[in-house]
């Protein structure tokens with residue numbers, strides 16, 4: 001059957017070949033097959049329940065749809081660009097299998113509400129998968145955080161050594177980010193969980209349909225309240241892509257850190273062989289390719305978001321064929337995000353942390369200067385601004401002497417501030433510095449362990 005037979009009543013000629021090519025979406029929207037069939041089963045159940053079609057026809061339709069589902073799943077489904085999209089393919093195949101009764105399935109429905117429903121269902125299923133992939137990544141990060149809760153590393157601002165922190169604390173920062181990503185997913189899911197089915201072409205229908213029934217059967221909370229909005233809304237895909245862009249950005253930042261940390265200049269971590277490649281010319285090289293690709297692919301999610309947003313922004317109510325362009329960006333973003341999440345979980349699980357190197361580096365750059373200033377405030381009752389000034393002079397002195405703050409003698413310190421005592425040395429070591437940061441959310445191993453325990457119970461409660 002050609003597409004013409006489905007909508008061709010008023011068309012004299014078949015489409016030009018180039019028209020067929022620009023019009024066809026089957027090559028990508030075949031990914032919606034399961035949702036399309038589910039939607040049609042729900043729709044036909046409702047048509048039967050409302051006596052809009054006979055039970056006999058409805059049952060034939062449903063058996064036929066199940067057969068098609070099995071055919072597609074077994075890889076035995078031929079596609080034809082003349083049939084445009086997955087919706088027409090399923091209907092055309094249904095007609096081949098059950099004959100004329102197939103024509104009754106589309107009663108009180110349009111491809112406009114059909115595609116809006118299918119795509120929502122697909123995005124909703126994807127959200128559920130991604131949530132568990134994010135859960136997996138959070139667990140990988142938590143395991144590293146637990147193993148390295150006491151490992152001191154330099155904390156950076158401006159990529160300049162700032163204050164010592166712990167690697168566990170650093171891992172937990174990403175656990176927070178991915179936690180927000182999951183909550184964004186949950187928000188988007190609950191907002192999108194309304195059924196457009198029954199909006200029909202745009203205006204609703206004169207048939208006595210039961211939209212509550214189809215909504216419920218498809219796991220939606222309720223039907224959409226405005227049929228015009230029902231067929232033309234793609235906010236759910238945009239919200240999803242906005243989540244994907246932000247989540248990819250988080251992955252990319254972590255990837256960038258892995259690239260930096262695994263360089264010969266840092267050597268804070270080593271990526272496992274399974275997530276690295278060698279160089280064809282430089283035998284010494286081990287490149288963090290997986291991390292670089294995660295970083296590189298992040299641009300695609302943002303691109304997908306922009307492309308869908310731009311596609312939508314000029315569209316008058318309601319459906320426009322432009323909207324067929326909504327799917328590829330979403331599919332591309334999902335495929336890449338899933339790859340990146342899996343690669344990142346693997347990298348984090350396998351990474352070797354060079355704790356000694358990190359700790360040795362964490363004193364460089366006078367990272368305990370703040371501890372020194374705080375000591376002056378606490379012990380000598382100096383105003384913080386004065387303490388900042390005194391510490392600055394001590395840093396300058398250490399720089400001149402080419403040594404660390406802890407290597408300055410008491411006599412040298414007295415040349416700047418004579419009230420300083422031996423006690424000062426207790427705060428200058430990086431371990432002491434880290435241990436003292438006990439404020440809520442701080443880097444002290446005590447606080448880090450509390451947060452790990454909190455996160456573990458949060459994740460267990462979510463039941464993934």
Ligand code: ARG
Nearest residue numbers: 025085111112115319323324
């Ligand atoms: N393939 C189309 C899409 O993805 C299905 C909806 C077609 N509707 C229409 N009125 N031509 O948007």
